[in-house]
Amino acid sequence: MSRTPLDTVEHAAATPDVELPWAELGLKKDEYERVVEILGRRPTGAELAMYSVMWSEHCSYKSSKVHLRQFGEKAPQSDALLVGIGENAGVVDVGQGYAVTFKVESHNHPSYVEPYQGAATGVGGIVRDIIAMGARPVAVVDPLRFGAADHPDTKRVLPGVVAGIGGYGNCLGLPNIGGEVVFDACYQGNPLVNAGAIGVMRHEDIHLAKASGAGNKVILYGARTGGDGIGGASILASETFDDAKPSKRPAVQVGDPFQEKLLIECTLEAFQEKLVVGIQDLGAAGLSCATSELASNGSGGMRVTLDDVPLRDSTLSPEEILMSESQERMCAVVEPEKVDRFLEICDKWDVIATVIGEVTDGDRLEIYWHGGKIVDVDPRTVAHDGPVYERPYARPSWQDELQADDANKLPRPTSGAELKDQVLKLVASPNQASKSWITSQYDHFVQGNTVLAQPEDSGMIRIDEESGLGVAIATDGNGRYAKLDPYTGAQLALAEAYRNVATTGAKPLAVSDCLNFGSPEDPAVMWQFAEAIRGLADACQQLGTPVTGGNVSLYNQTGEAAIHPTPVVAVLGVIDDVARRTPVAFQEEGQLLYLLGDTREEFGGSAWSQVIHDHLGGLPPKVDLERERLLGEILISASRDGMIDSAHDLSDGGLIQAVVESALLGGKGARLIVPDGLDAFTLLFSESAGRAVVAVPRSEEVRFNDMCGARGLPATRIGVVDGDTVELQGEFEVPLTDLRTAHEGTIPALLA
Amino acid sequence: MARVVVDVMLKPEILDPQGQAVQRALPRLGFDGISDVRQGKRFELEVDGPVDEAALARIHDLAESFLANTVIEDFTVKVEEVAEAAK
């Protein structure tokens, strides 16, 4: 094999005029010139690979950074925040010495290309983020969005995604406790597969991604490195070597949940024995990312010998090894005297582990291959000093017209029979229908700590068996609202997730987000993005729930057609004793139903406008964050003091959707009356925010009313839990069996 | 009647966790000297009528669009002579 000389640092310095394929690797001309300026010479092929992948949109957040700063600048004072934005995942103090880490990420495009593996590796990635903080993963959640429910491609993508999430998460032994499934034609070709995970640890076990202490060893462990996800680097390889033709590189990465399960157990065992100084998972940008981030966050430099990386494919070039995104790998920094024990633990779990380098006392990241130095960079320039763009943004010209198309003017039902007909249509519509066909493919029992799982308002996990301390998580996002008004839409997403957590009795503490948008190169999309972040940051400040981390997914569009702006917000809450949790299901006949909050004629972006009129226009519901906070406090107090036996947040679909869900889950009906000042239609279908419906035992009615009255929260008695029908007095009555058929039949009919 | 066999295998560059797990178990069971295992699927299609070029082309389409996920899998189509019950 006749290879051209290895492109070492020396060689690069000596051959300044060699043309490198920077454009093919996705770098802009000025970005490449900056690399040359930083290094004072042309980069080697390996260096170029690292810079190009680390400076990509995905890794550098170059389009979003200027806006994301608001999450830090406007961050509310919170004693709960132990680790904030910038680490693998944020960490929150939940009391009793426990810390909880959680994060939501996207795996959108891979899940469109190969739904099963794309979704599976999405779960794998987020779980490794959680382990890398030092925590044991305890649950996952999956907010999903697909094209129209009856589109043929949805039938390809959805079952694959669901099976992939289940196949991976179930095999890892992580209960899947929440998430959403939303259908909308705007996600056709751009499904959103977001994955969230929660982990629990003791305060003293928090680990960070940093390489400190000269002489400490860098250990790569987990799966062997293959040619996964290296796309562009193959170009580099083929240009660097004459005839060492690179083997075919996989277009799709296959997840190995068994390997990941072993990785979890061996990592946690190493943590337990305090063997780990710093740790980083290998995700996007693989070793390039792990080595440059570990080194730049630590006190020294790092030296790595790439020849020591265990390979699945021996034909890989050094550039490809650096860029490979092979799954189920982690990188740990370990003191020399503890290396043997670390390797022993890996061996116990049949995990391949190899020392590939060490921390140095310099400030350079140096990487060697076949004896030559192929990378010599300041790791901060790779990991943190990427380009930052102030992309132009402008309110789209169509926004006014969209908002003027008022949903409140749509024709409304005029009779009880018509109301009933629309109720049945609503609860059977794909977005409002039961998702149990999907969620029953996820294990929600494993680990034996699941207190609540979907379709509850939030998932809840016990974290201490003695005290009953637990955490709750809810994810929400309404792209329709955000399309009408991205600022308000983002706030509504937060408000709903916050409310969902409080509805189950937990106190909301912190936020993670997954911001799914179209192309940042489109000023209209960029405006949506900027507005959504501004809205979310303002709302987090007001509610006192800091953003602890998250993920941005851009370019979710096909041609000119972008998805609805879809900020998905996850709120984490804590509950002192899970025995006090409030479920959705009606518990006992005779209990009184109270509607909390104010109901206004708000139908813009509503489920009713979509299902009955296929309409999207007007303004989304108003946001009143002080009201959300008050409602939350009342729900938490009522749960703690045993004043309510069930509660359900009101969101898309309005009151009737909530009542039907509570009735079907509890197997008990409800008799409703229209309270003074409202009409039947508005009562049933309005989507005013800041509301919940609760079931109050008669013995608690006075106490509950007094509490709401004293705190100034409107509480209106709207009916009673009773019988086996849902009845709106004087208007209509529907048997639960009919509602069940409508609500539970839709998804299996479309997808099974 | 003839039998057409479609073998579907993960593309060589795609990770095969199943084959890998089997391969790693082999030494423990005393089977040495096997350096790699890859697991695939075999479909046996009983075809009515002659297996001519047109039929094979149809089966090829079937394999490509249905039996294999060509994003991650390769397939081969071969005709297997069935020991037909002599008449």
Add this chain to the structure above:
Amino acid sequence: MTARIGVVTFPGSLDDRDTQRAIRLAGAEPVALWHKDKDLHQVDAVVLCGGFSYGDYLRAGAIARFSPVMEPLLEQAKAGLPVLGICNGFQILTEAHLLPGTMLRNDHLHFICRDQKLRVENAETAWTTDYSAGQEIHIPLKNNDGQYVADAYTLDKLEAEGRVAFRYLDFNPNGSQRDIAGITNEAGNVVGLMPHPEHAVEPLIGSGRTDGLPFFTSILKKLVNA
């Protein structure tokens, strides 16, 4: 004195800690066993718990069945050691031929997780004496390969000998023949079932029922009274 009940962890086992908790809640002492162990540490009984040992690659339970710990386990089970196989543990027991039949992929081809109604058919095994025959219970079920199959002769024999220990009620979640959810060996010391009793031992948690606890109190009583 109390009983010491071993719980084997294979690579990919998931419910080992949950099973230990259930044993503790029942009042017995859980003992962690490792798949590479060559002896059973003098435990009085063993649970093979649920999970995806070796990723369920090849066949569910097929690789775990050859783990070192299985050698003493097979030997002692044949001599009367009580063994309970839950889900993946059941699959391992059938792969090891301690119990007849095998599990195929669910007939609907999906993983299924639900609170499943069962009827206790045999309340005389080592693991079921705290139930009464014919008792209806709810136990969480979660699996991908839960369709119990055996040849007609074996099925008839199981029925005739009263060795069908549990049957699915109201809904057959995976296509199991004759609605079989769990079986026992002839001696009644080895029991395997697909549903997960260890996930039904605490109010509020999981299904919110405690219908699974009698598995663990049954064996405790048997061992302590022995």
